[in-house]
Amino acid sequence: MTESTAFAAVAMPSAGARLRRRVFGHKSLVFGASLLAVIVLVALLAPLIAPYDPYAQNLLARTQPPVWYEAGTWAHPLGTDNLGRDYLSRMIYGARISLVIGFSVMVISGLIGTTMGLLAGYFGGTVDLVVTFLVTTRLAMPVILVALAIVAILGGSLLVVVLVLGFLKWDRFAVVMRSATQQVRSQDYVAAAQAAGASTPRILFGEVLPNVFAQLVVVATLEAASAILLEAALSFLGLGVQPPLPSWGLMISEAKAYMFFSFWLIAIPGTALALLILAINLAGDGLRDIVAPEGRE
């Protein structure tokens, strides 16, 4: 064929090289992913890089300011809190809590929501009705109030917060996966797979899921970010992670009495939270651009 020789004459860069160029050419993805990588690395290496024990109190060195203030010293680069605990060490350990919560809530709610959405979108009919009803029921319950009530009954702990948020936040996964699956379902390649004799699980995992993956990534990052914020809010209200565990939300809560005297006690964990959310969202957005099939050359 003449057209094939014409194609072959143009030297194509290898698939790997093209992918690399796409990833590194995407500035916000590079920025978000690097920031996220730094935070994850810090969380993983917490015991190695934290200068102090995050629980060690030193009442002689209470509410010391960070190093960029005149009274600040390099002994405590981010100062100390109202019990004299090193703020940098607590920030480093706090990253662990936020990431664990964000990731586990995303996995639990993602599994529930994606399963429901896939089944509803693929089978339609009664299955769709049941799932839609469950989503509507779930949407009728305000997350923060239900979470508060359950945590108030069961008592706050990391595990309880993860489970409560995980079992509450699947709605967006279900809604997005349902409509994405409906679209893919109507494509002829699904019919072709059926005609080839493929089993329903094979079609769901091999044909449908890879084609709704881009949307799944976006929802997953959004939900992880929102779970981290919800944990911070719950901890701030005193019903999330319990002291002395160093959660960023809890640190903001503990610092609110000192807001007018030691402003950095709120500003530092607040900034860290904002940066983490920004990093996750940028990385998720970029990832969607990379994996979307229409974006492929």
Added chain:
Amino acid sequence: MTAVLEANDVSRLFEVRRGMFRKKRTLHAVNGIDLAIQAGEVLGIVGESGCGKSTLAKILLGLLPPSEGRVRYGGRDLTELDRFAVAKLVQPVFQDPYSSLNPRRRIAAIVGFPLDVHGIGTKAERRRMVSAIMERVGLPSHFAERYPNELSGGQRQRVAIARALVMNPKIVVCDEPTSALDVSVQSQILNLLLELRKDLDVTLVFISHDLGVVEHIATRVAVMYLGRIVELAPTHELFADPKHPYTRALLSSILTPEPGLGIPETGLGEAYPDPLNPPSGCRFHPRCRQRFAPCDTQAPRPLLASGHMTECHLHDPQIDGSLPQKDAYP
């Protein structure tokens, strides 16, 4: 010739509900079709949009169970056979090559997918079979590692044909395989299908609304109107001596290459009737130029004369042809 696939009085109904509180209504997409697909033939199915061609294709593919009637293969009902047996019997080529290939799989994986599903051969054997069929449909081997979006429409349709043929099915059902392609590519694909049919001894069911294409490729043609086959005859006979007024109108609608002639007048007048509310008697009668007394009350019966089937009162010896002619357009 023997029949490979037989449809006996096959109907497919859809429940349609417009708005939550309205009553459900029944749509007969396919209404009582008798069809015997002969081994080795190319059966063309033509008709307007909405006449049930694609629904019939899905039924023949086993993708949609018929509401009534049976589709039989070798005396056994298609719904009784397991999905592997059906897949080995009949494979599809769809209209839109942009939606019929999974955009996230490489071409080799798409073509080899049926082999994977059926677990035929070892990995190396499967790769050999895939490259053999790809070569056969005219796809260069370096396309194997490409993704569908790197291919043109015609190339994609070749991939779809390769996927349909890799299992060596007895029948390939092509649902308007060329209507999404450029005219120049259409003829390539049609000739490819004809070659493959000869070489691989496969029976083709070729659905189209393009009579020129069907005349070129089919050995027998079925004309569908509102869910029924109104005329079925060998191609040359149908085109030389059309019996049903609808077929005649369709044939007169074929565009000629002569520029000054304009768009041909078919005499069909009115728009296509609402399939939710089909006309009484003969379903074609509101648009028929030659309708007469029994047409709006009595449904015509299939009349068979030496392999030429028509459903029209005009040719029924039991109907009195001297009944008064009615106005063509009320």
